[in-house]
Amino acid sequence: MRNLTLHGLLEAFTTDAGMRLDLAAADGDEIPFEVVQSDGGRNGRIPLYCYRPLTGEFIRARLGLLVALPTYAPVARTLEGVGGLEAYLRARGHGRIPEAPREQADEVLRDFLARVFEERSDFAFDADRFETAYLELERAIYEGRCVTEVVAPLLGIDLDPRTDELALGDGLSIVRSTALAGAPAEFTGQDQPPLLLVLRVAHDRLQQPSVSYARTRFRRVLTALRLFERGGYAIGPIGHSRIDDGPWSPMPLGASGRPRLLKLIPSASEDELRGFCNLIARRLPTAARGRGPDTSGAGEVAWALARFEMGCERVAPFEALTDYLLALRALLEPEGPSSGRLAQRLSMICAAPDARAALAERVAHAISLERAVIAGLAPAQTGVDTLVEEIAEHLRAILRDVLCGHLDADVRGVADELLAEAAGPAAAAAV
Numbered sequence: 001m002r003n004l005t006l007h008g009l010l011e012a013f014t015t016d017a018g019m020r021l022d023l024a025a026a027d028g029d030e031i032p033f034e035v036v037q038s039d040g041g042r043n044g045r046i047p048l049y050c051y052r053p054l055t056g057e058f059i060r061a062r063l064g065l066l067v068a069l070p071t072y073a074p075v076a077r078t079l080e081g082v083g084g085l086e087a088y089l090r091a092r093g094h095g096r097i098p099e100a101p102r103e104q105a106d107e108v109l110r111d112f113l114a115r116v117f118e119e120r121s122d123f124a125f126d127a128d129r130f131e132t133a134y135l136e137l138e139r140a141i142y143e144g145r146c147v148t149e150v151v152a153p154l155l156g157i158d159l160d161p162r163t164d165e166l167a168l169g170d171g172l173s174i175v176r177s178t179a180l181a182g183a184p185a186e187f188t189g190q191d192q193p194p195l196l197l198v199l200r201v202a203h204d205r206l207q208q209p210s211v212s213y214a215r216t217r218f219r220r221v222l223t224a225l226r227l228f229e230r231g232g233y234a235i236g237p238i239g240h241s242r243i244d245d246g247p248w249s250p251m252p253l254g255a256s257g258r259p260r261l262l263k264l265i266p267s268a269s270e271d272e273l274r275g276f277c278n279l280i281a282r283r284l285p286t287a288a289r290g291r292g293p294d295t296s297g298a299g300e301v302a303w304a305l306a307r308f309e310m311g312c313e314r315v316a317p318f319e320a321l322t323d324y325l326l327a328l329r330a331l332l333e334p335e336g337p338s339s340g341r342l343a344q345r346l347s348m349i350c351a352a353p354d355a356r357a358a359l360a361e362r363v364a365h366a367i368s369l370e371r372a373v374i375a376g377l378a379p380a381q382t383g384v385d386t387l388v389e390e391i392a393e394h395l396r397a398i399l400r401d402v403l404c405g406h407l408d409a410d411v412r413g414v415a416d417e418l419l420a421e422a423a424g425p426a427a428a429a430a431v
Contacts, residue, residue: 002138002147002244003200004181005165005173006082009075010112010137014130016071017059017113018123024062031058031121053121056114063110070271072109077169077278079105082202084141091140112137141202146244148201150214150251151180153187153194153236155259157225160267168277172217173198184240184248197221197235211251214239222256223305224280226312227400228273230393232260233312257313283403301402301409304330308395317385321366321373324391331398331411343367345415348422349407350394359394366391 001007025031032054059066066072079085085104089097092111098104115133117123154174159166164179177183177193187193197218201209218235225233234257240248265273285302304327311320311327325342332349333342343363347356366387372379401407408414 001134002142003082003202005167005175005198005200006075006078007134008165009071009078009167010134011130013069013071013075013109014113014116015125016069017066018117018125020065020069021059021062021117021123024065025123029058029062031055053119055117055120059113059117060110066109066113067106074167074169074274076102076105076109078167078171079108081170081172082141082200084143084145084202087143088137088140091136108137144204145202146205148203148209148241148243150199150201150209150239150241151175151184151187151196152214152218152239152253153177154197154221154233155194155236156231156233156257156261156263157195158262158264159195160265160270163267163270166265166270166274168221168274170278170281171200172221172277173200174221182245194236208243214241214251215253218253219256220281220284221277223284223309224273224277226309227280227396227403228276229263230389230396231263233257233263234259255313258315280403283405285403298409300330300334301399304328304395305399305403308392308399311392317388318369318373318379320392321388322370324388324395325367325370327395328391328398332415334412337367344419345412346394348415348418349398349411353422362387362390 080101083101085101085108086097088108089104089111092115094107094111098107112133115136116126116129118129157174159174159176164176166174168174175196175198177187177196180196180198183196187196199214199217201213203209218239222233222235225231234255235253237253237255239251239253241251242248285298285305307323307327307330311323314320314323328346329337329342332345333339335341343360344356346363347360351359369379369381369384369387398407398411402409402411
C-alpha cells in the first residue's frame with residue numbers, strides 16, 4: 001500500500017456510500033437485473049439462467065445522494081492531488097476521459113464503488129472486496145511512478161483525541177506521528193509526539209519535487225491556521241523526506257513561528273478547517289510586479305498579510321506591535337501615519353457603533369506605545385501584551401474576511417463609506 005491517506009478516505013467513503021445505498025434500497029428503490037445464460041446441467045446440455053444485479057447502474061442513478069456525503073469531498077480532492085487517474089479509467093473501459101481533474105476524480109469514485117459492490121444486491125462493507133478494488137486502483141495510478149513523502153512537525157495545535165489524521169486535500173494531511181506508518185524515530189520517540197504535516201506527491205521517478213515546493217505547501221497551511229483561529233502555530237525547522245518506503249532523509253525548512261499553548265481543533269471544526277485551508281491556498285494574494293499601479297487593493301493585502309505573519313513569529317508579543325500597525329496602515333491609512341486616520345477607520349470596520357469610540361481609543365494607545373517598541377524598550381505598563389493581541393486579532397479578522405470574499409480588498413474605501421454614512425445622520429441632527 002503506497003498511500004495510507006487515500007486508503008483511509010476511500011474506506012470511509014465506501015462505508016458511508018454503502019449505508020446510503022442500502023437505505024435507498026430499503027426505501028423501495030429497485031436494483032436492476034439482467035438475465036445471464038451460463039453453462040449448466042449435466043454435460044452442459046441444458047442451459048441455466050441467472051439474474052445478475054446491475055449495481056453500477058444503480059449507483060450512477062443515485063450520484064446526487066453520494067456527492068452529498070461528508071466523506072465525498074475529501075476523497076475527491078485527494079484523488080485530484082494524486083493524479084494518474086486516466087490510467088485507472090482506461091483500465092475500467094472508459095473511451096472518453098474528462099480533462100478536468102475533479103471530473104476524473106468523480107468518475108473514479110463511481111467506478112470504484114461499482115467495482116466494490118459488483119454483482120451484489122446489498123451494500124454492506126466487505127473488507128476483502130474493498131482491498132481488492134483498492135489494490136487495482138493503486139496499481140493503475142502509480143504504475144511507473146513513485147511517491148515522495150515529506151513530513152514536518154506542526155506545533156501549537158492538537159486534534160480531537162479520536163482523530164489520527166485530518167486530510168486537507170491535494171496530498172496534504174495533519175497526522176499524529178504515532179499513526180504514521182514508519183514515521184521518523186525522532187518524532188515517535190518523544191514523550192509527547194507532535195502532530196506532523198504530511199505531504200505526499202506522486203511523480204515520475206526522474207521528477208522529484210523540490211524542497212521549496214514542500215516549504216511552500218507547508219507555509220500555506222501555516223498561514224491558513226493563523227487566519228482560521230487565534231493561536232501560536234509553527235512548523236519545526238527540520239523535516240524529513242523519503243521516496244516510497246525508503247529511508248528518511250532530513251531536510252531544512254527554516255524557522256516559522258513561536259509555538260505557544262496547544263489550540264485544540266475539535267472534530268466538529270475539522271470540515272471547516274479543511275475547507276478554509278483549501279480556500280486560502282487558492283486565494284492567497286501575490287504582489288503585482290511590473291504590471292503598473294494596482295488599484296484593486298490586492299497588493300496592499302499581500303503586503304499586510306506578510307507583515308501579519310512576521311508579527312506572528314516574533315519572540316515577544318510587544319515586539320510584533322509595529323508589524324501589526326504597519327499592516328493596518330497599508331490597508332487603512334495610505335496617507336501615512338501623520339494623517340491620524342488609522343484609529344477611526346479601524347473602529348468603523350471592526351466595532352459596532354456603540355463600541356467605536358472605545359476601540360479608536362485603544363488603537364490610539366497602541367500607536368503611542370510604538371515609539372517604545374521601536375527604541376527597543378519593553379513598555380512598563382501592564383496589559384501591553386493583551387493590547388497587542390487585540391490589535392492582532394482585528395488585523396486577522398480583516399485579512400480573513402478579505403481573503404474569504406466577505407470584505408472588499410479596498411478596506412480604506414469601505415471604512416470611508418461607513419464614516420460618510422455615520423456622518424450623514426449626525427449632520428442632519430445638528431441642523
